[in-house]
Amino acid sequence: MSWIDATQAPTALEAALAHRPELLARYRAFYGSFWADGLVPRRVLELCRLRVAAIHDCESEWLLRDAEVNLDADEQERLRAGEVEGFTGPERAALALAEQIPYGHHQVTDAQVEVATAAFGEPACVSLLTALAFFDVTCRLRLVLDLPAEPGVLDAPPLSNGALA
């Protein structure tokens, strides 16, 4: 059971944030921008979001899936275990950064950022790093709020309707 009483909202996270409607609106708008700006491939965002969730052992984030990305069972199993073989080069570059963000941000190397920049370009690398930091924040928020773990397929994870106009 969560520490915070739920309000009416489509997902547990939004129900908690809905105690501050303006905060929820701005959270949605910012978080959804990673999917809306199209700089980082949607599949890469999904891989990294789930890897960060696995590192945190955050089941409420792990159980959410992007409606437009279909990871097969083997990919999901390898993500959970942190095994990157079989993913593409750019995906591995992004996952290498995702691996460091929760507990090893000081160990991120120049070489790792260079590889990611070469794979995606500078604007996309900035978008990716910002998204990774926010994936980490979101898991921490979910865990501290002790939100229930409920499977879901969402348009712009982890929120039900993504960015606001």
Place this chain on the structure above:
Amino acid sequence: MSTKPRISSAVPDQPAQFATVMMHTPASTGRFFELYAEFWQRGVVADELKEMTRMRNARITDCGY
């Protein structure tokens, strides 16, 4: 930790700093600042308490910025 910026400035003739690097993604960055401003300008928690926790968080994460 690197001693030089890993991403260039997106603003011509400006050094690579947090704001100028983030301008590679102006739409997302604008929404980040709107969210961040919500914490500081309209939040229900006292400014002193937020500042104290912000500084403590920076120390714990060893973020000298």
